[in-house]
Amino acid sequence: MEPSAGVREKFFIVLSGKSRKGFCRGCVGRVEAELQRGELTGLLYGSGGSSAGIPKSGGTVRREDTYPLTRHQAQLLLFVSPASKRLELLRNPQLFAAVCELSQDDLVVVKHKKGHLPALVKNLMQIGRKEDKDDLHLLGFEVELVDSDPSLSSKKPDPLPLFSAADIVQVVPSYSVPHGLQWKDGQCRGLNRKEVTRINSMPNIESHARKVRENRREQSVIQRSSTSHMSLEVGSMVEVVSNSGVTVYGVVQWLGVPERKTDQYAGIELEYEVNGCSDGRHGGKRYFTCKAGRALFVPVTKCKPDGRFICMSSGTENLNPADTPPVPPFEDSDEDAPPVPESEALSLLVGRMKGIQGHINSCYLDATLFSLFGSSVTLDNICRRPADMEKPVTCTLRKIVNCLRRQGFVPAESVMNFRKQLGCDTFRTEEKDPEEFITVLFQKVLCLEPLLKLRSGQETCQGAYTFQIFLAKEQMGPMPTVQQLLETSCLSGDLKFEETPSCLVIQMPRFGNKYKMFSHIIPSTELDITDLLYNSLRECFVCGHLAEYECLQCLPDRKLQPGRIKQYCSTCNVQVHTHPSRQGHSAKALAVPADAASDSPVRRHTMQLFAVLCIQTSHYVSFVKFGTDPHSWLFFDSMADRCGDDQRGYSIPVIRACPELGDFLSQPEEELACSNPSQASELVRRLLCDSYMFLYQKPATPLSKPYQQES
Template sequence: MNGEGKNRFFVVLRGQSRQKGARGCVGRVEAEAQNGDLIALIYTGGSCKRAAVVKREDVYPLTRHQAQLLLFVSPPSRRLDLLGNTTLFRAICDLTQDDLVVVRSKKGFQLCVIKNLVQIGQKASPEDLQMLGFELALNTELTVLKKSVALPWFSAADIVQVPPALIPKLRHHTTGLTRKTVSRMNSMPNFSWKIRTKISTQETFPSKALNCHPLEVGSMVETVSGNRIVYGVIRWIGVLKGKRHKWAGLELEDEMTTVSDGMFGTKRYFTCEGNRALFVPLEQCRPDSRFLLTLPPDELLTPPQTPPLTLLEDMDAYVPPVAESEALSLLVGRMRGIQGHFNSCYLDATLFSLFSSSMTLDSVFHRSADEDVESDVSRTLRRDIVNPLRRCGFVSAKSVTNLRKKLGCGSFVTEEKDPEEFITVLFKEVLHRDSLLKIRSNTELYQEAYTHQIIVEKSQVNPAPTVQELLLMSFMTSGLRFEEIPSCLILQMPRFGKKFKMFPYIIPSTELDITDLLRSSPSECFLCGQSAACECIQCTVDHKLQPGTRKLYCSTCSAQVHAHPSRQTHSPISISGLELLPADEPVKKHRMQLFAVLCIKTSHYVSFVKYGPSPKSWLFFDSMADRCGDDSNGYNVPVVRACPEIGDFLSQPEDKLAQADMSQTSELVCRLLCDSYMYLYQSTATSRQD
């Protein structure tokens, strides 16, 4: 990490440095330790610095320009929020004079024009960073300025939208007046001061740009309550008793102590969890600025289509999964992923999970040009869904509807299905793929399947079980073994229907060890590592003995463990038909890697997808996160969000995960743990290494 390049500066993403460099702090690399750690200077406020040692995997590299923009953002947590909105942050970094931006100020959302990029503070040395902010002229200033006027400064985090170039910029008239220029970065031109005259109504930024589609039930909005901005979804619109104008009933993302569960006065208008219903005048609601559309107003009611492929791109050619280095720029944002349409969320979430970043199923698309066995629906899946998703990052609702029609069953077009039902049809009828799972029971009964339903008793596992624990217990109590290592393992969690959940939350296992679940595979004693001779089911369900692990013993360890008075009634079962493990050879471990999780809440499916080897490489996908227009003339807005906090959370030890307070976790982490419906794992032999 030498020079002034991209890796010289960084922001701390996870944990703390050894000298307590908190998340969100900006730093500068000074040297690299022998163990790979970074010796750095952490900026603690303005130009104040202190030495620190940070782990390379805990930081995200920045350019000098990006670091200076983030340094002016306070508190540090806002830096990470801004950095997480990749598209917006990239646009902010490219801003130049006279560009239009929308900012959030004390007066609400306002359109501004960039006048200068200002450096704040003084440098102690040439290598030091100075905070970088924007000097903005508000759109409300329509009169000619006859003297130099101090303009307000805004940080990059104050900018909530960068309108596209298609929207005409405000025009200015240069006068003879000048303004003393401020120091600015070389990446920005040396601006001359221009004075604005009164602008005609036609030249101003359209007011509906901030309210790009009419607010309706289901819209994601924000409003001010007390002294802070709150976010929620509109659940009701109408005139409250005793009121004159339209009000909105919001179901808030976070609880508040002074709100209800959908009651206003003595009347119920909608129902939600307690302390989450807020009633406000509709005119005080604005579209959720975290997901503001950046489309010109005249295009808002035209559903976007997949960008056309160029003539140089063969529609039938194999397109590899989205690389980790390209995933954020290609997939993250609004109108990204797969656009939902008429109860298609089960299909959208499943397809995005299977094909966006995983190459587990890519062998089915390796077909030669002269091969005629490919079905029409399989060709549609590849050409209209998989390839556009990987090339352009977006699949239109038209393509999804076309695929549903070609599945050969009318109910697939209009009705909501279960993901496991769609997966069976997809693998068996469309891709003509053999069963993913080949399982044999103790009674030698052989069965094949595409998914496996976890079946356990609640008392057999911990109150907050891991997927590893659930799988082992499910196989053990049913006497099941894998006949061979599956290339893709799809596990349905123990829940019944769309509402009942056996466990309040389940801890994801990023890796599954299936070594002891393989038939005719060598097994080792879980205590000493010698060749296993027997298994004890009673010990396995004993939470005091390393939960989530099959209790396989050699003869010596079994005798010692079962000599304990509390275990003398146990009945160990001899292991037969397994290959014996040589005394000097360790057991080869067989592991599966988690690459996607489907979740469901209130009959709506979403998915979390691992898009690369890095622990932080997680995406959240919702094919119907928002809607533009009404039911007859509008369309759904799919959203893909980067969620590195998933990796941060799952990187903790399992004992800490089991004790996690869900009220203190982020929204997406809580959603992953509480609403998980199906876990998708792939063999390490087929997982992609970027």
């Protein structure tokens, strides 16, 4: 074992920054001195081979580019090679914390040449020589693979394999192992490895957390037993004991009765790939979409609530959010991260502790940031201005976006710091409206000129960052589309867009948490604003020739496709208004260029839906489109679960894939208007009932130039 004097030593890992005197990203060092100018001088340890654990050089590194480690954490990370894998492990702070706490006979899942396999931790191994006081032993885990084939137990045992901390993909506490599962004889077997020493007892790292865990074991088992048959819903975190006795964990993505089955089944997206599992298909039919090898279909009676979360959130003691997780997610701010590619979005973003972590009424901000920067290509360039670096608040926003796109997780501390830098006390603790935040974000933080230029009648245009729908309820049907709401609102207020906006944020007609004008609103995945552009050529609603007149009174006419803008050429304007029910209409002349021919082609101007903000009982969530495929939709909730109480706990953000939105929205508009929302899936119902803001973009078009505020 290491000498007790080592507890005073300080170690660190380099997270970001350019290489300085040998220190590069992922390297591990030991602090020798802390300089007043915010720098550390220390020893750099070798990353592999015979030099691993031996200081090879010294140097200086900025403190802000490092994260402090205990000796035990440093030794675990030194055995991980290459250095990039160390950073990947740190990006999963909950997993790294669990690896640091591993005890003998804890059940883990390890990366193996045969795939992900369950195994029992048997020993903590010291690797390498220690010939000098500055040398470090590397630490690895000797594990026993769980063998489900009894016939193999008679074979001569092989040496126990050795794995690094990065090879462990899941940790299952020992009390989670089913009582009926019999493990093989746990007697240690010798290893003919050079310079490998077995440590007789596993170190007690994070002793407070371990004590809390031990004290709750008995209570947790009782609670899990009493809640094992509780009702499930889509989004529930569950565990399932496989036929071989291994517990797997996942999220319920589908509930129902599959074809050729009579019992109710749960379609579960597992945390890691398992042989024999699918990508969301069962019996040749697709029920949801996920990464191949992660979809498990089992009877609901086989599912239990995720015991790991029950253990964490039960009992009288509470975990301190300052202690959990022990390592913050890795952030690298040297280069701006592009939007997450569609092919990588599900693996990076979907799951627990994904997205932006909420804290103290921050859901309005979390959901808005995730909607704006989770995948939007149009909004990507606003974090790439050199002038942005002059503002601390903009620099913080840039780090949040980079962290989200690289690691898939942003800790609450980053968002709280951003709220504080916004400069308004109410932004720090109180819940605000996303419309107010968007205005402050674009105008004050990013210094962009208004995204919308609106012209009212013949007056000069005015700028805005969002578009609020104003209309009378009787002007629309019971379940309008966003296209109908926008067109009716613009015509009622005599408004036109001066130009096609690069980003259009439309706020629905609802006020406060209780009142909403429409119980359901159908999202328009493509928004056609051709007829809402000022001085733009438009085609006749009847014959398709160049339009010269527009009629607001024809808007609700049930014989003329109600809810859509009606504009006519001179001939059709006369003919349409000869009908007795339309003779009292007052058509308005459009401004048409004198040289425009009557058969001039009209270019359509459309925008694509990329996100929807929803609110229910003062809580904001968002749906975000992460690719071109109609099924590429994500659901994000920054406070889906919680660990601990309100004082000492922390929120658990969750992102779920929801391809069913694509199936629903791909239906013709006529079928959507006649659909019954109560028969739709949970997420589809939430989208239709709780929508508050719809975000549209014009692809591959930069945002407006920086806004020059008046002095």
